[in-house]
Amino acid sequence: MMDGLKVKENVTAKRILIVDDAATVRMYHRGILESAGYAVEEAMNGIEALEKSLEAPFDLYVVDVNMPKLNGYGFLSELRQQENPQQPAIMVSTEAASGDEIAAYRAGANSYLIKPVQPTQLLTYARLMLGEAPQ
Secondary structure, eight states: TTOOOOOOOOOOOEEEEEOOOOOHHHHHHHHHHHHHOOEEESSSHHHHHHHHHHHHHOOOEEEESSSSOOOOHHHHHTTTSSSTTOOOEEEESSSSSSHHHHHHHHHOOOOOSSSSOHHHHHHHHHHTTOOOOOO
């Protein structure tokens, strides 16, 4: 040990993938999560999200329901069939009927939030899903 020298821990930011076809929603969620120190990537639909998840799994997925090519339900169903399917997923949607929430859980969502999501709500759920203490 050297006097006066502090060893910095190698802390890697948790990786989050935002899956939404609306650029404004992706930017909004990204700003909230990056300001909390997370490493955030984006996908415009379920197909792009699956490709990114196969390259390197994420610690958390924030997924919209209604998207072209492959919707959120389809993406989560496919994700849950991969080799390492236990990464948590928060489904975020404008669909507010109880049947939509049930469909999200059946597809593999761990949580269901209705748009527009407040910043503190998104961060609280993200931290809980990542096993961190809410602040």
